[in-house]
Amino acid sequence: MNGWMRCNRWLFGLLVAAGTIAHAGRGNAQILMRPPIPDAEVLQTQSFQLAGDAIRLAQFGQIDEAFRRVELAAQITPNSAEVLVVLGTLHLQQEEYAKAISTLNRARTITPDDPDILIALGSAHVRQGSYFAALDALERGLEQQPDNMQALFDLGNAHLLLENYDKARDTYERALDVDAEFWPAINNIGLVDYQTGRIDDAIARWRQSIELDERAAEPKLALATALYIQGNTEEALNLGASAMQLDATYGEVETLRDNLWGDRLITDVQILLSTDEVSNALNQARAESASTDLDANF
Numbered sequence: 001m002n003g004w005m006r007c008n009r010w011l012f013g014l015l016v017a018a019g020t021i022a023h024a025g026r027g028n029a030q031i032l033m034r035p036p037i038p039d040a041e042v043l044q045t046q047s048f049q050l051a052g053d054a055i056r057l058a059q060f061g062q063i064d065e066a067f068r069r070v071e072l073a074a075q076i077t078p079n080s081a082e083v084l085v086v087l088g089t090l091h092l093q094q095e096e097y098a099k100a101i102s103t104l105n106r107a108r109t110i111t112p113d114d115p116d117i118l119i120a121l122g123s124a125h126v127r128q129g130s131y132f133a134a135l136d137a138l139e140r141g142l143e144q145q146p147d148n149m150q151a152l153f154d155l156g157n158a159h160l161l162l163e164n165y166d167k168a169r170d171t172y173e174r175a176l177d178v179d180a181e182f183w184p185a186i187n188n189i190g191l192v193d194y195q196t197g198r199i200d201d202a203i204a205r206w207r208q209s210i211e212l213d214e215r216a217a218e219p220k221l222a223l224a225t226a227l228y229i230q231g232n233t234e235e236a237l238n239l240g241a242s243a244m245q246l247d248a249t250y251g252e253v254e255t256l257r258d259n260l261w262g263d264r265l266i267t268d269v270q271i272l273l274s275t276d277e278v279s280n281a282l283n284q285a286r287a288e289s290a291s292t293d294l295d296a297n298f
Helices: 003-027 040-059 063-076 081-093 097-110 115-128 131-144 149-161 165-178 183-195 199-212 217-229 233-246 253-258 263-273 276-296
Strands: none
Touching (some): 149 165, 149 183, 165 183, 183 217, 183 263, 199 217, 217 233, 263 276
């Protein structure tokens, strides 16, 4: 008998039981039918289907519906580590870090050594700012999945934020051993190099990042900053203006800090951002963005 037939029989049994109880109450019957205990296998199947639906909905941006599905799945099978990982990952994607960590820790109590749980938990700790907890979870996860790109990148970020610059560079290099064209790792090696005074090395890394993705605003702005400080004004201004046109949020210090820019680079980029060329490009990009948002509301 397949799962759906079992489920329908169970639901039918509940309806019959409910109807019998109601009738018995009216007729003072002495025997009451009890609803059957739900089939555990059916419940698990339903729960996993709901979790799978949640993943697909999240991929299409239907976040509220995704949460409804996976939260229902977690109610059906509260001790399913797989479902809790999906729920925790959704919280992580929505930047609800405390909820993500709480949910993933629940999953970890069920399967303590699962690398997917450890890596997701490490990512959440990095974003929350609990860097030592992140190191522990990520390193444990990488013992089982040494080529996990996300784990390597997050581990490098945790070391960078703790100013463990040599370890950060080594970890990013490990990520590049897995994928030599993963430009975010190349970009962040540039951040390490600039913060430690190796400006020429940082410039080389950012040029390499731009070659891999010409639409990436961050390495363009970082490279523009380094070139401007070195006196290469014309190229710096062109790159800086281009970066602002690509993504105006990089004109905000908060965005730069969120992307792990160090104090030295942030201090220097503000000099570049104050120039007429880059400032005008930033203001124009902001105006165009505001106009687009306004049109979208009508």
